[in-house]
Amino acid sequence: MKFLVENNQIGIESVIYRELGFGEQLNPEGIAYRLEVLTDEIPESFHEAINSFIEQCKSDDKDQEISETPELQKLGYPDSQKLLVKAPTVLGRMIEDYLYFEFLNAIFKTSNTNAKFVINSIDRVDISGVQMQVFGKGFFRKI
Numbered sequence: 001m002k003f004l005v006e007n008n009q010i011g012i013e014s015v016i017y018r019e020l021g022f023g024e025q026l027n028p029e030g031i032a033y034r035l036e037v038l039t040d041e042i043p044e045s046f047h048e049a050i051n052s053f054i055e056q057c058k059s060d061d062k063d064q065e066i067s068e069t070p071e072l073q074k075l076g077y078p079d080s081q082k083l084l085v086k087a088p089t090v091l092g093r094m095i096e097d098y099l100y101f102e103f104l105n106a107i108f109k110t111s112n113t114n115a116k117f118v119i120n121s122i123d124r125v126d127i128s129g130v131q132m133q134v135f136g137k138g139f140f141r142k143i
Contacts, residue, residue: 001107002036005117005138017104017119018138030120030137037107037132039084046099046106050080050091053099088127095125095134103134115141 003012058077061067071090075083083091095103100122108119121136 001038001041003117004034004036005031005140007034010117012108014114014116015108015119016115016117016141017101017108019101021120022100023121026120026137026139030139031117033117033119033136033138035107035134037134039127039130039132042084042132043106046103047080049099049102049106050083050094053094053102054079054083084127092125092127092132096122117141 001012003010003015054072054077057069057072061069061073067073071087071093072078075087075090078086080091103122104119117138118141119136119138121138122134123137124135126133126135
């Protein structure tokens with residue numbers, strides 16, 4: 001796993017995410033980051049969160065006339081491992097739109113008094129082969 005801020009690597013243990021105000025506009029504009037994760041490094045707790053979300057979508061879609069997650073419905077509500085292989089773009093959008101806190105919580109500690117960088121947003125998730133790349137903005141913490 002690698003975490004890069006403006007293409008400079010910093011230790012994953014030096015990163016936290018912002019819970020309150022996550023995704024809000026930063027002033028001045030935030031600093032770009034990229035998180036690189038091999039798909040076999042994705043914590044089991046996140047796979048469990050994905051599968052729980054998919055089951056909830058399946059149940060909700062069954063109860064409603066219109067599916068809120070038509071892509072999952074068309075795919076037959078696959079589990080996280082199948083989604084990762086067969087429809088990585090769908091999984092990426094799920095992280096961007098719904099599962100961003102579950103993802104961040106699985107990767108980072110929510111509180112770290114020694115953290116140097118704070119993630120403010122997840123703007124894009126690309127999954128290709130055995131690698132996931134997460135792009136977003138954040139800021140350096142004033143200690």
